Structures are given as C-alpha cells and as structure tokens.
Amino acid sequence: MAAPQVTPSPAVEVIDVSKIYRRYSRRHQLTTLKSALLSRNTIRDLRPDETFPAVQHVSFTVPKGSTYGIVGRNGSGKSTMLKLVAGITKPTTGTVKVHGRISALIELGAGFHPEISGRENVFINGIMLGLSKAEIARRFDEIVEFAELEDFIDAPVKTYSSGMYIRLGFAVAVHVDPDILLVDEVLAVGDEGFTHKCLDKFAEYKRRGKTILLVTHSLGLVQRFCDEAVWLDEGQVRATGDPKRVIDTYVIDVARTEEVSLASDDARAQERVAEAQAAGPAARPEPGAEPGEPSGAAVVGESEATEIRNGFAADAGRWGSREVEIIDVTLTGSSGGVGHVFQAGEPVEIRLAVRAPKPVDDFVFGISIFNTEGVCCYGTNTDIEELEADEFHGDAEVTFAISSLDLVEGTYKLDVAAHKRDGYPYDYHRLLYTFRVKSRHKDVGIYRPRHEWRFSPAIHFKPPKTPKD
Amino acid sequence: MFPNLAQLVRYRGLIQSLVARELKARYRGSVLGFFWSFVNPLLLLLVYTFVFSVVLPGGAPPDVRPYSVFLFAGLLPWTWFSTSLIEAANSLIAGxxxxxxxxxxxxxxxxxxxxxxxxxxCLGLPILALFIIYYRIPLSLTELAWFPIVILVQLTLTLGLAYLVAALTVHFRDIKDILVNLLTLWFFTTPIIYSMNDAPKGARRFLNLNPFTHLAISYQEILFYRGPYGHWKWLLALWAASILVFLFGYFVFDRLRDSFAEEV
Structure with missing residues (x-):
C-alpha cells in the first residue's frame, strides 16, 4: 500500500462480544425468569457448567461497502454472530455497533403466514422488514418478477413449494434495500438459475457500495466475493483478514481434524476386531465372492462382523491363521508423515509391518481399495503380478508405493491381506483402514486418469481467475 | 421501557397489517368466511338461551327480561377478553x-x-344492536357516549394482562393451561349470566374486587338497563387501575424481552 489509504468508516463494529447461552434444563426456568426480571440478564445466577459460550470475545470490524465473510465449522458460532449483529439476540458482554439499515437473510420467509396469499405476505413481510406500504407497492412487481412467481402470487403461501417459498422470502428481503445485508447460508437453496440471480444481486449490492456480511460453508464463494473474512472456531476468532489466507488456514485445520477423526475411527474398528477375536471365534459366512477381490479367502480363524461407519458394502473384519501376521498398516503421503488425508495425485505409500514366526515359503501379499459404495477401485497381489514366493521368516516390512494417487475425491477403505497362493488366509484385514482423498477438482467417477486438455487455436479460454487456485 | 413503548406506536402500520392478516387467515377456506364473526356470538347466545329456557327454566335471573339481551351485553365483551388472553399467551410461542x-x-x-x-x-355489535332494536330497548345518547370509554378501559386492561401472560408463558408453558381454567372461574365470578342484584349481599363485596365485574355492569347499564349510567365512578377507578396493570404488564414484558429469542 503506497498511498495512505483513507480508512472507510465501519458499517458493523463487533467489540469483544461474548454470548453465553443457558444449557437446556427445566430446573432453571425459575432462576432464568428471576434474573431476567431483576437484571435483564438471563445467565447471571447460573454456574459455569450450566451455561454454554456460543461466542467468546469476538471482535471484528466490517468496513462500509465491503463484503465480509464468516466461515467456520457447524456450531462454531457463525449464526449466533449474525443474530447478534442483526440485533435479534443481545450480547452477554461486549458491544455490537451497527451503522445503517440492516436486512437479515437468516430465515427466509420466516414471517409468512401460510393461509394468505403471496401478495399479502409480500406486503406484511416488507412492513416487518421496515418498508412502508407505498415503498412495497412501488417495488412489488420487481419482487414478484425476481421470485419468478408471477403466476402464483395470489395463491396462498401454503400451496407453495419450499423453493417458491424461499424465493419469495429472498426477493422481499433483498428488495428492502438495506445498507447492510446479512446473509446466512441462503444460497444453498434454489436451483442454479436462482442462485446466479442471487449472486448477481449481491454483486449489484457490492457495486452500489452496500455492506454484506456473509455466513457460508461455500469457501469458493467467500474467496470470490469477500474483501475480508473471519474464521470462527468454537466461538472464537481464529483468523481474520484476507479471505484467501483465512480460508487456507481454515482448510488446513479441517483436514487435520478429519485426520484425527479418521485415525480414531480406524483405531476403533481395529479394536473391535481385536475384542471380537479375544471373545472367541464365531461362525461367519464366507466373505468372499466379492467382485474384484484379489484373494479367494477361505474361512479359518473368523472374526465377527463389525459395524462400519459408512455405507461400505462388506463388513470390516480380520481373520486368518496368523502364520504370517500383519502387525501394523500405515499410510504415508508426500510429506512422509503418517496420515489419512491425501491430495489426489500425491504419491502415497502403504506400509505393512509383517511377521512370520516360523519360516513360510507360500505367501502372497495383497491390497485392494474400496470406495464408499463398496466398489473395488483397485485390487492386486504379489501372485497376480507374478512374484513367486521363496522364503520369509521373522519381522519385515512390505511397502506398496503408489506414485500418484489418481482417485477422485472421497473416502476409501483398504483391504490388506497375507495368504497362500490357493487363498488359505494367514491374516486378512477387511476394510479396516480408511483414508480420504481431497481434490481441488470436483470430477466424478472412480478413477482419475492422468490427462490434459488440448485445444486447436480457434478455442480460447479465459486465464484462470486466481493464479494460485 | 418508555422508548420501547413509543416504538409500539411507530409499529402501528405493522400491527395494522398483522391484525388484517390474522382476520383474513382465520376464515380463509371456510364457506361462511367473515360471517363467522357474526354467527359465532349468535350461536353462543343460542346455547345460553337454550340452557336457561329449556334445560333450566328457573335458572335465569327473574328480574332481567329479555334475558338474551342482558346476556349478550356481558358475553360479547367477555369473549373478547378471554379469547384475547388465551391467544396472547400463545402468541410469542406461535410467532x-x-x-x-x-x-x-x-x-x-x-x-x-x-x-x-x-x-x-365490534363485528358482534350489530347482532347485539338487532336484538336491542327487536326488543325495543330504549337507549340514551348520553349513556352511549360512555360506550367507547368502556371499550377503552377494557382494552387497556386486556393489553396489560396480555403482555404479562405472553411474557410469562414463554418461561412457563403451564400458564396456558392455568389460564384457561382460571378464565372459566373468572367467568362465573363475573355478573354476566346472572345480574349483580341477584348475587348474595356477602358475595357482592367479593365480586366488586373483580375488575371485569365493573366492565360487565357498565356494558349492561349502557345497553340493557334503563336509567342513567350510574357506574362511571367505578369505571374511572378501574381505568386508573388498568393503566397500572398495563404499565406493570409492559414492564415485565420489556424486562423479559431479551430472553424470548432464547426461550421460545
């Protein structure tokens, strides 16, 4: 920044705001009522364990005319923050200063009465949002046209589909012509066409120098639209400033949390199998005959079927004679660290720590990858690849190195196995390991062949918007 | 509190359209539509007339003839009062x-x-007027001039109580059920189906403590009984009390306002 910039006056100032809710309990109804009556403070007389901080010491400033994004996980206090700015709830401590007329797109059509017509509802909703009758009358046609409800405006709102309902609510709210527009995840509704219209409307607001405060899970939208963003996590500010930077830190954190949750899922699945085995072998139907299974597994030391989190078709489990034992399975990505979340195209290694207490001369190591639908994306083993077993004794490591993980985004599970050539299982781990593939591209299918697009000179594309993205 | 009270005036446009919506929505989809506003009190009146002329022929107070006009004069404002409170108690939760x-x-x-x-x-009043004309009950203009004042007193009282029950019901849903039963008791401790003169002497002192007694008597004196309106002192005292009730109700409501969004 070379020239000294004039700092624009703020539209919204949030200064050290905390919002503490009472945990739900019937017991404290009277306390709440009493303290509300005496001091207007509903939580003063409650112990800390009876309260729940939704927002803690949050401060940020939204400059006039800017578009400001709030991102964060579910339950991070985003919507509470928006309600505080809207004035629907009051902060427990701290202050919220708002300069200008606010319109909140929090619950669209919240004030609609189902029994009366769309037309009448537009008027009442508009009045609720602070317009006068004359103002609404002037904008009425525009509202109806925006909502695409010309044919149904005189029908009672209860006959509307949910899409129509929300379109009408949105149309009224944006035509209130506020100075500050609060938007809570409303673009998730409506079809493509309507979403575009909403985005155009936002762009128009932006052009006209209005302030927009946007809560959304669509990070792309924040990156594209917002001048600034704040990341809330468990009610606290984790990062503010440049949207790209805020989103990147947020995305890294989400990946890390996913990592932890996948790891604990896997640990639980493996624990359950171990427990089941300790409890004694139970009869279990032949798990084989699945498409693409690399080994025709026979039934020896059975483990019980294990309930699995996702919709994976087969049951997770572990069985085998343990003449060869798979002690540990780890996945490592390009960074070299053990992980569960990988980028598509990243080199990944699957490492099996194996042990043969006695020397064996008939062994096959196999691996297959399944997606959430239970489809085997890939399966292979050393026998298929014509590696002839010679001898194995003691502790060893088997590495299956994938030079480029060419899978589409999604969650995958692994089978790893050691067995005889005829299928007699030494140690079979069925769907016990989970990993997630992330991708910048939302391509579909199972397999992502390495590819590039080529065009003859008559076809032109615009250069990418953000060079880094 | 008082700035908020002033805000209530600023929102009159909103209140007006919401009242219109309420009225439209209530009868939307019914065949008789708005006529129900006339038919409802009429049917209620028929029920009471049936009870006191067929089921309990000696039950009707002897000195009030025609009984239906007397009954109507008290029943119509009572319906306004009780229905308002029941709906108000539910209004914050419904909204x-x-x-x-x-x-x-x-x-x-x-x-x-x-x-x-x-x-x-107000829509029930024309029915009442028809009865008054049919039975040729003489009305005097000086008495009728009091009529809007009685309505105003009742409005003040009802609003005050409405704020109170609405705010408290958010915290205690039990109030809704308590209120319904309380109103039934209240109805029978108000001279509506019987006249104050028929009440035993000892009970009258007790009945006088009931604010609606004075509203009912006022309506009856103006619309039914002959002679000048003599109850105005009571009415003005009640008005003063009603204003206090209104301020108290609004005060409680205003204090609890911030808790509504969390407790509803």
Missing amino acids: GNLIKKVLFPAEVLPTVSVLANLVHF
Missing part, C-alpha cells in the same frame, strides 16, 4: 419464528391478539 429469525418487536404479537379480537367484538 417464535419471527422472534428468533427476524428483528421484530415482540410486543406486537400479543397486541395483535388483543386487537384482532377487538375487531371480532
């Missing part, structure tokens, strides 16, 4: 969406309950 999702002055909701029922009350 929870507005309180939680829209920046919305909560006191509008109970106000709308009371005013919508005031409109129903």
Whole structure:
C-alpha cells in the first residue's frame, strides 16, 4: 500500500462480544425468569457448567461497502454472530455497533403466514422488514418478477413449494434495500438459475457500495466475493483478514481434524476386531465372492462382523491363521508423515509391518481399495503380478508405493491381506483402514486418469481467475 | 421501557397489517368466511338461551327480561377478553419464528391478539344492536357516549394482562393451561349470566374486587338497563387501575424481552 489509504468508516463494529447461552434444563426456568426480571440478564445466577459460550470475545470490524465473510465449522458460532449483529439476540458482554439499515437473510420467509396469499405476505413481510406500504407497492412487481412467481402470487403461501417459498422470502428481503445485508447460508437453496440471480444481486449490492456480511460453508464463494473474512472456531476468532489466507488456514485445520477423526475411527474398528477375536471365534459366512477381490479367502480363524461407519458394502473384519501376521498398516503421503488425508495425485505409500514366526515359503501379499459404495477401485497381489514366493521368516516390512494417487475425491477403505497362493488366509484385514482423498477438482467417477486438455487455436479460454487456485 | 413503548406506536402500520392478516387467515377456506364473526356470538347466545329456557327454566335471573339481551351485553365483551388472553399467551410461542429469525418487536404479537379480537367484538355489535332494536330497548345518547370509554378501559386492561401472560408463558408453558381454567372461574365470578342484584349481599363485596365485574355492569347499564349510567365512578377507578396493570404488564414484558429469542 503506497498511498495512505483513507480508512472507510465501519458499517458493523463487533467489540469483544461474548454470548453465553443457558444449557437446556427445566430446573432453571425459575432462576432464568428471576434474573431476567431483576437484571435483564438471563445467565447471571447460573454456574459455569450450566451455561454454554456460543461466542467468546469476538471482535471484528466490517468496513462500509465491503463484503465480509464468516466461515467456520457447524456450531462454531457463525449464526449466533449474525443474530447478534442483526440485533435479534443481545450480547452477554461486549458491544455490537451497527451503522445503517440492516436486512437479515437468516430465515427466509420466516414471517409468512401460510393461509394468505403471496401478495399479502409480500406486503406484511416488507412492513416487518421496515418498508412502508407505498415503498412495497412501488417495488412489488420487481419482487414478484425476481421470485419468478408471477403466476402464483395470489395463491396462498401454503400451496407453495419450499423453493417458491424461499424465493419469495429472498426477493422481499433483498428488495428492502438495506445498507447492510446479512446473509446466512441462503444460497444453498434454489436451483442454479436462482442462485446466479442471487449472486448477481449481491454483486449489484457490492457495486452500489452496500455492506454484506456473509455466513457460508461455500469457501469458493467467500474467496470470490469477500474483501475480508473471519474464521470462527468454537466461538472464537481464529483468523481474520484476507479471505484467501483465512480460508487456507481454515482448510488446513479441517483436514487435520478429519485426520484425527479418521485415525480414531480406524483405531476403533481395529479394536473391535481385536475384542471380537479375544471373545472367541464365531461362525461367519464366507466373505468372499466379492467382485474384484484379489484373494479367494477361505474361512479359518473368523472374526465377527463389525459395524462400519459408512455405507461400505462388506463388513470390516480380520481373520486368518496368523502364520504370517500383519502387525501394523500405515499410510504415508508426500510429506512422509503418517496420515489419512491425501491430495489426489500425491504419491502415497502403504506400509505393512509383517511377521512370520516360523519360516513360510507360500505367501502372497495383497491390497485392494474400496470406495464408499463398496466398489473395488483397485485390487492386486504379489501372485497376480507374478512374484513367486521363496522364503520369509521373522519381522519385515512390505511397502506398496503408489506414485500418484489418481482417485477422485472421497473416502476409501483398504483391504490388506497375507495368504497362500490357493487363498488359505494367514491374516486378512477387511476394510479396516480408511483414508480420504481431497481434490481441488470436483470430477466424478472412480478413477482419475492422468490427462490434459488440448485445444486447436480457434478455442480460447479465459486465464484462470486466481493464479494460485 | 418508555422508548420501547413509543416504538409500539411507530409499529402501528405493522400491527395494522398483522391484525388484517390474522382476520383474513382465520376464515380463509371456510364457506361462511367473515360471517363467522357474526354467527359465532349468535350461536353462543343460542346455547345460553337454550340452557336457561329449556334445560333450566328457573335458572335465569327473574328480574332481567329479555334475558338474551342482558346476556349478550356481558358475553360479547367477555369473549373478547378471554379469547384475547388465551391467544396472547400463545402468541410469542406461535410467532417464535419471527422472534428468533427476524428483528421484530415482540410486543406486537400479543397486541395483535388483543386487537384482532377487538375487531371480532365490534363485528358482534350489530347482532347485539338487532336484538336491542327487536326488543325495543330504549337507549340514551348520553349513556352511549360512555360506550367507547368502556371499550377503552377494557382494552387497556386486556393489553396489560396480555403482555404479562405472553411474557410469562414463554418461561412457563403451564400458564396456558392455568389460564384457561382460571378464565372459566373468572367467568362465573363475573355478573354476566346472572345480574349483580341477584348475587348474595356477602358475595357482592367479593365480586366488586373483580375488575371485569365493573366492565360487565357498565356494558349492561349502557345497553340493557334503563336509567342513567350510574357506574362511571367505578369505571374511572378501574381505568386508573388498568393503566397500572398495563404499565406493570409492559414492564415485565420489556424486562423479559431479551430472553424470548432464547426461550421460545
């Protein structure tokens, strides 16, 4: 920044705001009522364990005319923050200063009465949002046209589909012509066409120098639209400033949390199998005959079927004679660290720590990858690849190195196995390991062949918007 | 509190359209539509007339003839009063969406309950007028001049109580059920189906403590009994008390306002 910039006056100032809710309990109804009556403070007389901080010491400033994004996980206090700015709830401590007329797109059509017509509802909703009758009358046609409800405006709102309902609510709210527009995840509704219209409307607001405060899970939208963003996590500010930077830190954190949750899922699945085995072998139907299974597994030391989190078709489990034992399975990505979340195209290694207490001369190591639908994306083993077993004794490591993980985004599970050539299982781990593939591209299918697009000179594309993205 | 009270005046446009919506929505889809506002009190009247002329022929007070006009004069305002309170008690919970999702002055909701029922009350008046004309009951203009004042007193009282029950019901849903039963008791401790003169001497002192007694007597004196309106001192005292009730009700409502969005 070379020239000294004039700092624009703020539209919204949030200064050290905390919002503490009472945990739900019937017991404290009277306390709440009493303290509300005496001091207007509903939580003063409650112990800390009876309260729940939704927002803690949050401060940020939204400059006039800017578009400001709030991102964060579910339950991070985003919507509470928006309600505080809207004035629907009051902060427990701290202050919220708002300069200008606010319109909140929090619950669209919240004030609609189902029994009366769309037309009448537009008027009442508009009045609720602070317009006068004359103002609404002037904008009425525009509202109806925006909502695409010309044919149904005189029908009672209860006959509307949910899409129509929300379109009408949105149309009224944006035509209130506020100075500050609060938007809570409303673009998730409506079809493509309507979403575009909403985005155009936002762009128009932006052009006209209005302030927009946007809560959304669509990070792309924040990156594209917002001048600034704040990341809330468990009610606290984790990062503010440049949207790209805020989103990147947020995305890294989400990946890390996913990592932890996948790891604990896997640990639980493996624990359950171990427990089941300790409890004694139970009869279990032949798990084989699945498409693409690399080994025709026979039934020896059975483990019980294990309930699995996702919709994976087969049951997770572990069985085998343990003449060869798979002690540990780890996945490592390009960074070299053990992980569960990988980028598509990243080199990944699957490492099996194996042990043969006695020397064996008939062994096959196999691996297959399944997606959430239970489809085997890939399966292979050393026998298929014509590696002839010679001898194995003691502790060893088997590495299956994938030079480029060419899978589409999604969650995958692994089978790893050691067995005889005829299928007699030494140690079979069925769907016990989970990993997630992330991708910048939302391509579909199972397999992502390495590819590039080529065009003859008559076809032109615009250069990418953000060079880094 | 007082700036908020002033805000209530600023929101009159909103209140007006919500009352209109309430009235429209209530009869939307019914064949008789708005006529129900006339038919309802008429049917209620028929029920009481049936009870006191067929089921309990000696039950009707002897000195009030025609009984139906006397009954109607008290029953119509009572219906306004009791229905308002029951609806107001439920209004914040029913309008929870507005309180939680829209920046919305909560006191509008109970106000709308009371005013919508005031409109129903007014729509019932022509029926009452027909009865008065049919039975040739003489009315005097000086007495009728008091009529709007009685309505105003009742409005003040009802609004005050409406704010109180609306705010408290958010915290204690039990109030809704308590209120319904309390109103039944209240109805029978008010000279509506019987006349104050028929009440035993000892009970009259007790009945005088009931604010609606004075409203009922006022309506009856103006619309039914001959002679000048003699109850005005009581009425003005009641008005003063009603203003206090209104301020108290609004005070409680205003104090609890911030808790509504969380408790609804």
